[in-house]
Amino acid sequence: xxxxxxxxxxxxxxxxxxxxxxxxxxxxxxxxxxxxxxxxxxxxxxxxxxxxxxxxxxxxxxxxxxxxxxxxxxxxxxxxxxxxxxxxxxxxxxxxxxxxxxxxxxxxxxxxxxxxxxxxxxxxxxxxxxxxxxxxxxxxxxxxxxxxxxxxxxxxxxxxxxxxxxxxxxxxxxxxxxxxxxxxxxxxxxxxxxxxxxxxxxxxxxxxxxxxxxxxxxxxxxxxxxxxxxxxxxxxxxxxxxxxxxxxxxxxxxxxxxxxxxxxxxxxxxxxxxxxxxxxxxxxxxxxxxxxxxxxxxxxxxxxxxxxxxxxxxxxxxxxxxxxxxxxxxxxxxxxxxxxxxxxxxxxxxxxxxxxxxxxxxxxxxxxxxxxxxxxxxxxx
Amino acid sequence: xxxxxxxxxxxxxxxxxxxxxxxxxxxxxxxxxxxxxxxxxxxxxxxxxxxxxxxxxxxxxxxxxxxxxxxxxxxxxxxxxxxxxxxxxxxxxxxxxxxxxxxxxxxxxxxxxxxxxxxxxxxxxxxxxxxxxxxxxxxxxxxxxxxxxxxxxxxxxxxxxxxxxxxxxxxxxxxxxxxxxxxxxxxxxxxxxxxxxxxxxxxxxxxxxxxxxxxxxxxxxxxxx
Numbered sequence: 001x002x003x004x005x006x007x008x009x010x011x012x013x014x015x016x017x018x019x020x021x022x023x024x025x026x027x028x029x030x031x032x033x034x035x036x037x038x039x040x041x042x043x044x045x046x047x048x049x050x051x052x053x054x055x056x057x058x059x060x061x062x063x064x065x066x067x068x069x070x071x072x073x074x075x076x077x078x079x080x081x082x083x084x085x086x087x088x089x090x091x092x093x094x095x096x097x098x099x100x101x102x103x104x105x106x107x108x109x110x111x112x113x114x115x116x117x118x119x120x121x122x123x124x125x126x127x128x129x130x131x132x133x134x135x136x137x138x139x140x141x142x143x144x145x146x147x148x149x150x151x152x153x154x155x156x157x158x159x160x161x162x163x164x165x166x167x168x169x170x171x172x173x174x175x176x177x178x179x180x181x182x183x184x185x186x187x188x189x190x191x192x193x194x195x196x197x198x199x200x201x202x203x204x205x206x207x208x209x210x211x212x213x214x215x216x217x218x219x220x221x222x223x224x225x226x227x228x229x230x231x232x233x234x235x236x237x238x239x240x241x242x243x244x245x246x247x248x249x250x251x252x253x254x255x256x257x258x259x260x261x262x263x264x265x266x267x268x269x270x271x272x273x274x275x276x277x278x279x280x281x282x283x284x285x286x287x288x289x290x291x292x293x294x295x296x297x298x299x300x301x302x303x304x305x306x307x308x309x310x311x312x313x314x315x316x317x318x319x320x321x322x323x324x325x326x327x328x329x330x331x332x333x334x335x336x337x338x339x340x341x342x343x344x345x346x347x348x349x350x351x352x353x354x355x356x357x358x359x360x361x362x363x364x365x366x367x368x369x370x371x372x373x374x375x376x377x378x379x380x381x
Numbered sequence: 382x383x384x385x386x387x388x389x390x391x392x393x394x395x396x397x398x399x400x401x402x403x404x405x406x407x408x409x410x411x412x413x414x415x416x417x418x419x420x421x422x423x424x425x426x427x428x429x430x431x432x433x434x435x436x437x438x439x440x441x442x443x444x445x446x447x448x449x450x451x452x453x454x455x456x457x458x459x460x461x462x463x464x465x466x467x468x469x470x471x472x473x474x475x476x477x478x479x480x481x482x483x484x485x486x487x488x489x490x491x492x493x494x495x496x497x498x499x500x501x502x503x504x505x506x507x508x509x510x511x512x513x514x515x516x517x518x519x520x521x522x523x524x525x526x527x528x529x530x531x532x533x534x535x536x537x538x539x540x541x542x543x544x545x546x547x548x549x550x551x552x553x554x555x556x557x558x559x560x561x562x563x564x565x566x567x568x569x570x571x572x573x574x575x576x577x578x579x580x581x582x583x584x585x586x587x588x589x590x591x592x593x594x595x596x597x598x599x600x601x602x603x604x605x606x
Contacts, residue, residue, distance in 0.1 A: 001488045003495060009483040185420020266424075285479045289493045290438050292461055373440035377475070 003299075011303045014275070018307060020151065021271040025311025025356065026318065027348050028264045032257055033319035036345045037106055039253045041336050043243045053209055056087075056204035056238040057219055057267045060229040067197040068228050078218050080211035081204055082287035086186045088200035092147075092156030092165060102142045104156060104167075104182040106189040107203075112137070115203050118175050125150070125171030135170035139179035143331065154182070160178050163192035204232070268360035272304050282304035283368050284376020297365040305357035312353030316346060387580040388414035388437055389546060393446035395432050395603075406432040408603040409446065416547070419574035419581045421594035429603040430584045431552055437582060438550045439463050440472050451472075451547060472541030472579075474551035478533040480525040482512050486512065486532075487521035491541045497544065511539040515569055531562025538569050544578070544604075549573060549581045555590050567593040 012018055057075070059065035075084045085108040094100040111131050113119070121129075121137065128150075129135045139149055148169050156165045160211070167184050190196045206215045212234060219232035227312045233241070276283070283296055328339035395407040406429040414420050414437075422430045435441035436448055439455045443509050448456050451470065458466055480489045490511050494504045512518045515535035519531060525533055551570060557593035571593045573579040583594060591597045599606045 001491050001495070006484070006488075006495070013483045130506075174577075198514070281479065282481055285481075286475075286492070287473070288467065288473050290464050290496050292417070292464045295496075374435055377479075 006298055007302045007306070010279075010299065011306050017271065017275070018172075022311045022314065024267050025264060025308055025353070026091055026313075026315035027073050027184050028260050029312055029353065030065070030266075030319045032260050032352065033341060033345055033349050033381040034121060035253050035257050035260075035314055035316065036348065037319075037323065037339055037341055038336065039250060040128045040342065040345065041058060041339055043250060044190070052147075053206045053212065054235040055204040055206060055212070055216055056235055057204060057230050057232045058200075058238075059128045063184055063201070065228065066200060067202065070199045071202065071223065071228065072199075074203060074222055075202060075219065078215065080207050080215040080218065082207045083111045083205040084108075085115050085203050086201075087162070087203040088186060088189060090156065090158070090165070090184075090189065091160045092158050094154065094156055100156075100288065102139065102180045102182060104136075104165075104184065105185050106200075109135075109183070110183055110204075111273040116173075116176060117206050118177075119173040119333045120175040121171045121173045128170040129374055132168060132170060132193075133185045134166065134168050136167035137171045137173050137182040138169050139176070139181050141179045143169075148172070161189070161190075161193055161269035163194075163362075165189070167282065179319030202230075223224050250328035264352075264356060268304070268308060268356050269363060272300070272360040272364050275303070276300060276368060280371065280376050280379040284371060284373050284379065287371075288378065295299055295368045296368050297361075301358065301361045302367065304361035305354075308353045308357035308360065312350055315352070318351040319349075320346060384408065384415045385416050386396065387418065387447040387451060388412070388582075390433075390437070390448075391447045393430070393433070393436065393443050393448055395436065395441070396444045397554060405603050407436075407443065409461065410600075410603070410605055412598070414580060416580055417578040419571060419576060419594040419597060420583065421597040422582060422584045422592035422600065423586070423588070423591050424600035425586075428600040430600045433600065434550050434552055434582060434584050439467050439472065460526075465496075468493055470546050470548055472539050472544065472546040472549040474534070474541050474549065476553040476555045476556040478525070478530075478537045478557070480533055480536055482525050485522050485524055486517060486536045486539075489515060489525070489536055490543050492602065493540060507543055507545075510540075511543040512536075514542070515539045516606050521543040525590055526577070529562070530558050531565055534558060534566045536570065538566065538573075542573060542577075550578050551581065552582045553584055553586065555585065555587065563590065 008035055057067070059067050062336070069086070075081060087104065090106055091103040092100065092104055094102075107115075113121075113126060123135075129137050136154065142148070150169055150171070152169045154167045154169065156167065158164055165184070167182065170283065173179065186199070204215065204219065206212050216232045216234065219230060223230045269296040286296060321341050323341050328336050390412040392411055393407055393412075394405070395408045397404040422434065424430045430480065432441065435595070436443050437450060439450075439458070443456055447454060450539050451541065453466065455463065455466065473547045481492065484492070491504055492509045494507060494526055499507070509518060509521070512521050517532060517535050518530060521533060525536070527592055529534065534557075537554075544599075549570065554566055554570070559568060568589055570581050570583065574595070583590065585591055
């Protein structure tokens with residue numbers, strides 16, 4: 001018999017309790033990983049190169065206040081500006097859906113390839129998109145979810161704008177951070193609303209990353225003291241300000257994570273306490289036989305560690321396997337796209353498991369260290 | 382009986398403090414136990430015989446006096462040194478056997494050897510020898526619950542002698558056994574003393590058990606009578 005065998009036999013002496021403890025650790029860590037991954041996904045800023053050179057221009061009053069279409073000419077004349085497109089959220093309901101989960105944006109189709117260089121679209125589909133003012137480009141996730149084919153007609157009912165639209169699928173794009181949108185001609189929106197002459201926001205592409213700060217400053221300066229002052233910022237900054245609106249969600253999710261971890265510590269500590277308490281007498285016998293305090297502590301620690309790490313293997317490993325092999329985008333109908341279990345999140349979960357293994361063994365180990373052999377031998381079985 | 386004393390005790394006292402009350406368990410006891418002696422320690426409940434046994438075996442500490450075992454003042458050893466000393470020099474036999482229920486008879490006997498640094502082959506030799514000595518070589522793979530009380534106590538005796546200690550302490554080892562099993566267990570202890578020269582200290586209430594010893598001493602209210 002080795003020391004490892006001895007520890008293993010002790011850990012599994014009450015198989016049901018050990019199993020339930022492992023299961024509770026596994027479920028809690030699975031939940032923990034899920035929450036962190038979800039939090040990351042809803043708060044992650046765009047990191048692609050395309051996003052780095054894009055500038056979002058919105059009305060200084062609020063995102064909901066429109067901008068005059070005449071600003072475009074001014075923007076295009078600014079040095080350092082490579083391309084400009086209106087970017088207006090339509091926000092319609094698709095067919096008879098109560099809530100449509102993908103966005104529809106009116107843009108300048110000819111500028112979209114410049115503004116969105118990471119989007120992969122076959123050339124003939126770009127061409128079809130440019131040619132027909134009722135054409136649209138659909139993100140691959142949405143196309144897959146709704147089984148859209150090229151040529152399909154998509155009816156939308158306006159909820160913000162007083163007009164309904166019917167778009168024809170001219171192409172399907174993929175490769176962007178968010179392949180869940182539908183892009184269509186801004187001219188079509190203008191026509192449907194009737195001389196709109198306004199846009200939601202402008203998307204501006206800078207000629208180079210070096211000129212970003214300069215271009216942002218120029219845009220803000222160009223419309224200062226006008227009837228429609230703007231707030232220009234990089235796409236990353238824009239996304240971060242949107243993310244800041246999730247502030248309470250972040251606190252909420254982190255609070256839930258803390259509660260999960262705290263509960264986990266209580267459950268594990270309680271299990272280890274029970275496991276050790278019921279064999280206090282045996283531990284006293286081991287002491288009498290010559291086992292030192294640190295050896296008994298090592299036994300308890302190894303047992304606690306074993307249970308916590310077995311739970312982590314099932315829970316964290318299970319979460320990684322599940323989210324790596326199951327299409328979360330399909331499962332959540334496109335609410336979450338990548339749902340990536342990053343090494344950082346895995347590391348955090350394993351760290352908690354390690355902490356749990358140590359934390360749960362401290363109280364029983366201290367009790368055993370303090371216990372005298374004589375006291376321990378008097379303990380009832 | 383050898384000439385060298387195994388245990389030399391001088392003015393040994395043990396006082397328990399219970400609230401404001403001092404309870405004297407041992408009152409300035411002096412005693413000598415020779416090597417190879419089989420000493421029966423008798424006395425009524427609360428007389429201090431188990432306390433005396435625990436101090437000699439190094440699992441309890443006195444409040445006064447000296448206790449030398451094989452010339453070593455065990456009361457002055459620190460916790461770690463005392464643990465090592467117990468492992469090498471003392472074999473324990475308890476009333477309720479105290480075997481580890483998830484380990485087989487073989488593994489229970491092997492347990493003290495895990496601390497010795499012996500390799501697996503040497504450990505196997507010693508464990509088998511100990512189990513043969515108590516007549517349980519054929520039960521080595523059995524768990525304690527698959528053994529009778531008498532067999533469990535014989536496994537416990539095998540565990541006590543597997544490290545070849547000079548001193549074996551037995552605290553009412555026959556208390557949970559029927560008369561036949563008790564007779565067998567005491568016979569083994571007696572032969573360990575007679576044939577292997579082990580010093581055996583037996584705490585018992587039972588005069589029949591004490592009769593197996595070479596000497597009997599009585600304790601009452603913490604004093605030798």
